[in-house]
Amino acid sequence: MSIEDEIALEVVSVDKRFGSVHALSDVSMRFRRGRVTALLGENGAGKSTLIRVCSGVHQPDSGEVLVSGKAERMSGSLAAKRMGIAVVQQEPQLVSQMTVAENIFLARLGSRAGTSLHHRSGLVAEAETLLAGLGLDKELPDLGGRCAGLSAAERQLVEIARALAADPHVLFLDEPNSSLTRKETDRLFDIVRRLRDRGTAVVLVSHRLGEVYEISDEVIVMRDGRKVGEGSVDALPKQQAIQLMAGERLKAALDLAESATPKASPAGAVPVLSVRNASGLAFSNVSFDIQAGEIVGMAGLVGSGRTEIIRAIIGADPIFGGDVRLNGKSVRFGSPRSALRGGIAFITEERRTSVFYGHSISFNLTSNVLERFGRFGFFSERKRRAFAQESANEIGVKADNVDVGIRTLSGGNQQKVLLARALASNPSLLILDEPTRGVDVRTKADMYRQIRTLAHEKGLAVWFVSSELDEILQLADRIVVVRGGEVVDSLARGPEAARVVASALGEKIEDAATTVLASGMA
Known part of the structure; x- marks a missing residue:
C-alpha cells in the first residue's frame, strides 16, 4: 500500500449541535497521508466546527474520529497535538508579550512568560533551525523580539511555524494565507508541498479558490453542516465546487449585487471626501475625491501605501501637509474615535482587533x-x-x-x-480595509449587494481597499491605483484587469498579463 492510500484521520457519521443550530449532520470523510485536501464551503457550512471536532476542541454528539484507524476521544487540543494533529487558525492566537521563539514553542513552555536569558537564547537557536528548514528564516528575522510589534502577515507565519514545530501527521490550515502576500503564499505552498511529500495529511480551508486548486490534490465540499461533494481536483473542477457550495443561492446573490446602479452626483456637488496633496508615513502628494453615492476602490500591491493613506485620514497615523476636507469642511483628525464622531466609519482588515x-x-x-x-x-x-x-x-x-x-x-x-x-x-463616509478577507463566495456576493445598496440607493460614500483584483473590478464605481505611496492612475468602472495591474506594477499593459500572479493582487 502506497503512503497516499494510508488514512491519517477519518470522521465517521459525526453530528454536532449548538442549541438549535445543527452544525454538523452525519458527516463522514477521510484525510490521507501525503495528500493536500481542500475543505470548501461558505461561512457557516460547518468547516470550522469540523476542525474543532477533529482537534479535540469540541466533542461530537455522535459519531467517531479515527486517528490512524483507531477511534479516539480527544480531551482537548493538547491531547490532539500529542496524537499528531495540529491546527493553524485564521486569527493567530499569540502571546504578544512573549518573543517570537517563545510563541513558536509555546506548547513546551505553557503560559510562562519571561523565561531565563539562557533558556531564551536556546529557544532562539532552535527556532532558527526550524525556520531555516521551512524556508521562513528571512521572513521572521528577529526571533528574540516580542510578537506585539509584528504585522498581520508575520503573526500568521509565527502561527504556522508553531504548528509545524510539533511535526504533525495531520495539519489543518484554516485560511492560513488570508493575511499573506502572493510571495508569502508561494513560500507557504512550498512548505505544504514538502509536508505532503514526507507523508503529512494537509487539510486546507480557503476561500481563494484559484490558490486552492493550485495546491490541492483532493476537494471536499460542505454546505449547511453536511458533506455535499468530494473528488480529485480534476474530477471536481472549481465551477462545480462553487455550485455545490452555494447552488442557486449564489446566483441569486450575484444577481442582486449586479442590480444596483451608481447614483449620479449633481453637477458641482461637493465631494464627501476631498484629499489634496496629502503626505504621510508611507505616501506623498496624494489627491483624490469621493462623492456621495460612489464606491471608490483603492488598488495596489501589498506595501504600496493603501492602508497607510487610510490610517492618516482617520487620525491613526500623522499626516504631513496637504488638505483633507469632509463634506467641504477642512479636517485633521487626531484619532479614529474623533474621525468616527466627525462622520467617518472605518472597518480594519484585522478582525481580531475589532x-x-x-x-x-x-x-x-x-x-x-x-x-x-x-x-x-x-x-x-x-x-x-x-x-x-x-x-x-x-x-x-x-x-x-x-x-x-x-x-x-x-x-x-x-x-x-x-x-x-x-x-x-450614521456616517457620511464608510471606509473598508480588505472588507471580505476570509469570507466565502456567497457572503462576498451578499456583502457586495449591501455595499452597493448603501452607496447607490442610500447615498453613502464608500472607500475600500482590496488586494483581490476581482473584488476591485466587481465592486468599485471608480478605481484609484496606488504605487510607491503615490496615486498613479484613476479609472472609471469596468476597466480591463491588465490596465489596473499594469498601473500597480508600473509596467506596460501588454506585459501585465504575464505578471498578474506575481503581483499579490491575483
Whole structure:
C-alpha cells in the first residue's frame, strides 16, 4: 500500500449541535497521508466546527474520529497535538508579550512568560533551525523580539511555524494565507508541498479558490453542516465546487449585487471626501475625491501605501501637509474615535482587533453608540437590544438572537456585525480595509449587494481597499491605483484587469498579463 492510500484521520457519521443550530449532520470523510485536501464551503457550512471536532476542541454528539484507524476521544487540543494533529487558525492566537521563539514553542513552555536569558537564547537557536528548514528564516528575522510589534502577515507565519514545530501527521490550515502576500503564499505552498511529500495529511480551508486548486490534490465540499461533494481536483473542477457550495443561492446573490446602479452626483456637488496633496508615513502628494453615492476602490500591491493613506485620514497615523476636507469642511483628525464622531466609519482588515470576543452580538454592534440608549444616568438595555436586533436583521447576520456570544458566529457573520456597528453611527463616509478577507463566495456576493445598496440607493460614500483584483473590478464605481505611496492612475468602472495591474506594477499593459500572479493582487 502506497503512503497516499494510508488514512491519517477519518470522521465517521459525526453530528454536532449548538442549541438549535445543527452544525454538523452525519458527516463522514477521510484525510490521507501525503495528500493536500481542500475543505470548501461558505461561512457557516460547518468547516470550522469540523476542525474543532477533529482537534479535540469540541466533542461530537455522535459519531467517531479515527486517528490512524483507531477511534479516539480527544480531551482537548493538547491531547490532539500529542496524537499528531495540529491546527493553524485564521486569527493567530499569540502571546504578544512573549518573543517570537517563545510563541513558536509555546506548547513546551505553557503560559510562562519571561523565561531565563539562557533558556531564551536556546529557544532562539532552535527556532532558527526550524525556520531555516521551512524556508521562513528571512521572513521572521528577529526571533528574540516580542510578537506585539509584528504585522498581520508575520503573526500568521509565527502561527504556522508553531504548528509545524510539533511535526504533525495531520495539519489543518484554516485560511492560513488570508493575511499573506502572493510571495508569502508561494513560500507557504512550498512548505505544504514538502509536508505532503514526507507523508503529512494537509487539510486546507480557503476561500481563494484559484490558490486552492493550485495546491490541492483532493476537494471536499460542505454546505449547511453536511458533506455535499468530494473528488480529485480534476474530477471536481472549481465551477462545480462553487455550485455545490452555494447552488442557486449564489446566483441569486450575484444577481442582486449586479442590480444596483451608481447614483449620479449633481453637477458641482461637493465631494464627501476631498484629499489634496496629502503626505504621510508611507505616501506623498496624494489627491483624490469621493462623492456621495460612489464606491471608490483603492488598488495596489501589498506595501504600496493603501492602508497607510487610510490610517492618516482617520487620525491613526500623522499626516504631513496637504488638505483633507469632509463634506467641504477642512479636517485633521487626531484619532479614529474623533474621525468616527466627525462622520467617518472605518472597518480594519484585522478582525481580531475589532471584535470583543468575550461579549454578545448586541454589545459588539452597539459599542460605538451607547449614548443612544441612555440619558441623565439611566441606560435602557431593552432599547439597545432592540436596536441591535433590527440592525443585525437588516444586515443579514445569521444568529438565533443578538444575546449570543459573537464568538459563536462564523467569520463572515462577525464581519457583518462589524459592518452593522460602523453603520450604527450614521456616517457620511464608510471606509473598508480588505472588507471580505476570509469570507466565502456567497457572503462576498451578499456583502457586495449591501455595499452597493448603501452607496447607490442610500447615498453613502464608500472607500475600500482590496488586494483581490476581482473584488476591485466587481465592486468599485471608480478605481484609484496606488504605487510607491503615490496615486498613479484613476479609472472609471469596468476597466480591463491588465490596465489596473499594469498601473500597480508600473509596467506596460501588454506585459501585465504575464505578471498578474506575481503581483499579490491575483
